[in-house]
Amino acid sequence: MNEESFSQIFINASLVNNFVLAYFLGICPFLGVSGKIDTSSKMGAAVTFVMLISSMCAYGIHALLVAINAPFLQLISYIVVIAATVQLVEMFVKKMSPTLFKALGIFLPLITTNCAILGLALFQTNKGYDFLQSIVYALGAGAGFTLALVLIAGLREQLEFAEVPNVIKGTVLTLMLAGILSLTFMGFSGLGSN
Amino acid sequence: MKEQATIASSDSFKMLRAMVGIGALCGLIIVFIYEATLPRIERLRAEALQEAIFKVIPGITEMRSFSYQNNAFILADESDENVIYAGYDEKGEFKGVAIVAAGQGYADVIRFIYGYNPENQEVIGFYVLENKETPGLGDKIDKDPVFLDNFTALDVSLNEGGDAIKNKVTTVKKGTKTNAWEVDGITGATISSRAIGDIIATSTEHWIPIIYKNRTVFKNIENE
Amino acid sequence: MSNQEIGKEIHKSAPSSTDEFIKGLWKDNPVFVQVLGMCPVLAVSNTAENALAMGIATAFVLLMSNILVSLLRHFIPKEVRIASYVLIIATFVTITDYAIQSISVDLHKSLGAFIFLIVVNCLILSRAEAFASKNTVGKSIMDALGMGLGFILALFSLGAVREILGSGAFFGMSLFPDGFQKWVIMILPAGGFFTLAAWLLIFNLIKQKRAIS
Numbered sequence: 001m002n003e004e005s006f007s008q009i010f011i012n013a014s015l016v017n018n019f020v021l022a023y024f025l026g027i028c029p030f031l032g033v034s035g036k037i038d039t040s041s042k043m044g045a046a047v048t049f050v051m052l053i054s055s056m057c058a059y060g061i062h063a064l065l066v067a068i069n070a071p072f073l074q075l076i077s078y079i080v081v082i083a084a085t086v087q088l089v090e091m092f093v094k095k096m097s098p099t100l101f102k103a104l105g106i107f108l109p110l111i112t113t114n115c116a117i118l119g120l121a122l123f124q125t126n127k128g129y130d131f132l133q134s135i136v137y138a139l140g141a142g143a144g145f146t147l148a149l150v151l152i153a154g155l156r157e158q159l160e161f162a163e164v165p166n167v168i169k170g171t172v173l174t175l176m177l178a179g180i181l182s183l184t185f186m187g188f189s190g191l192g193s194n
Numbered sequence: 195m196k197e198q199a200t201i202a203s204s205d206s207f208k209m210l211r212a213m214v215g216i217g218a219l220c221g222l223i224i225v226f227i228y229e230a231t232l233p234r235i236e237r238l239r240a241e242a243l244q245e246a247i248f249k250v251i252p253g254i255t256e257m258r259s260f261s262y263q264n265n266a267f268i269l270a271d272e273s274d275e276n277v278i279y280a281g282y283d284e285k286g287e288f289k290g291v292a293i294v295a296a297g298q299g300y301a302d303v304i305r306f307i308y309g310y311n312p313e314n315q316e317v318i319g320f321y322v323l324e325n326k327e328t329p330g331l332g333d334k335i336d337k338d339p340v341f342l343d344n345f346t347a348l349d350v351s352l353n354e355g356g357d358a359i360k361n362k363v364t365t366v367k368k369g370t371k372t373n374a375w376e377v378d379g380i381t382g383a384t385i386s387s388r389a390i391g392d393i394i395a396t397s398t399e400h401w402i403p404i405i406y407k408n409r410t411v412f413k414n415i416e417n418e
Numbered sequence: 419m420s421n422q423e424i425g426k427e428i429h430k431s432a433p434s435s436t437d438e439f440i441k442g443l444w445k446d447n448p449v450f451v452q453v454l455g456m457c458p459v460l461a462v463s464n465t466a467e468n469a470l471a472m473g474i475a476t477a478f479v480l481l482m483s484n485i486l487v488s489l490l491r492h493f494i495p496k497e498v499r500i501a502s503y504v505l506i507i508a509t510f511v512t513i514t515d516y517a518i519q520s521i522s523v524d525l526h527k528s529l530g531a532f533i534f535l536i537v538v539n540c541l542i543l544s545r546a547e548a549f550a551s552k553n554t555v556g557k558s559i560m561d562a563l564g565m566g567l568g569f570i571l572a573l574f575s576l577g578a579v580r581e582i583l584g585s586g587a588f589f590g591m592s593l594f595p596d597g598f599q600k601w602v603i604m605i606l607p608a609g610g611f612f613t614l615a616a617w618l619l620i621f622n623l624i625k626q627k628r629a630i631s
Contacts, residue, residue: 024460179611220509
């Protein structure tokens, strides 16, 4: 149904229309987490993983809802699946690697309200991607999210050594950095298309 | 121990009761609102579509939907796919068909409708239905008068055999348009304007041969 | 630091209903103080009309969910509270989506998938958890109205600035003569970030001045 190639989808999701810098999705954790490169990359990895799973589930749910003609249940079913996925990931991480679980701390449950994940599910449905396209889309979006997070974390780490007025420190500064980064990413426009 | 077990099971019961209860309540509310607003929403959508069709086929007062099934055009039902719209003026004369097309633009999917007149084999109208292109740049596709002018007489004539478009619609750099089947692009919105050209090319390649071959079907509005 | 104030309730002795309403406007303004609930809305704050519509939609969901959560607060056990709140919020968001569709096809197209994203607006969940689950329906309504209004004001100020500077218009009406050089950056995502940063900065400056005096 949707004519895009895999590379187009990936580049579009990660760079050209970066979920954080172009769509403003995933800002809550963005502002809270992005202080250190280390936590940022871990958060990014967790988000990418949840995106992947949610994307596949969303594809299945949408097909099911279309089949039983109940489009109005779309939002509720998506959000329930995302919450369940995050819960599962949390339990999985806790069992497999308690150290990682401790490091991520509160961030894991926070992923549920991460607009980026729900946004991913909704966008992919609207664009009519098939199963494989959806997976590539999820990977691209996750990669882009991680990239944005890590870049901002790097900038903020550097700025720790600078004299920043109190009124600007924290959120205001991060927002300004995000704005500049968003502009820079616009330079990617046209990348990956024929 | 037994007391603890009892407390535990009454806890699970409470949890279950809450989830199921709330789930049922929410489901009911949603279904109710959905059914209540459906007629109005469908009416609004039909009105919007009608308005768009009237915009791309100049001079019409009435329209009929046709769907293409089993190699023929028949009057369409609500749920039919593959639908195009034929427009008629107040004398009942057939003026052209409107076709909806969609495809990937720069930011997201662009959806538009265009009018086609089999008499002179041209695209006669163009109207963007949905676009999320970059504001100030790509979104000029639905505002820029010079760009929109491209679609008042865009040549989509068929070849000798009548089974394919003679010259594929192509977007060219602004100011370099020399042929009637070319689309003058928008400076600074190359991708968006090229997307439009490509989408029209694909859509016309698919529809025009079929529509042209069956054009007499649309003319007989009186015989109903 | 404003970030630390997220979800924190300032306990005075039995705040009145009016207090609950007013705090949402300035002291605990959801966007500028609590820095909550911006995710989904920044993307559609590029015109005053979109920002207003989105603000009202969010405030509506906040109000309805606060009411329902408060009504059911003794019925929902602690363990499943977040799941229940999310279900309730999702229901009202779905309703809002259909409501917008039945009002204006164009508006629905402009807001698109972002209407659904109201469900993950941290503000609504935070009010349900921090307030509505622990207070009466009456107080929850006032809380929702105050927070909602504060949210609408904040979002509207964002959208208005972006539209005026970025399109030279206000609610679609052209303000400046043709010669006006529009700051296109304002309607781009970057402009959204900058404008929010600017408003936050002003807010912080005012707070700082008040703290000194």
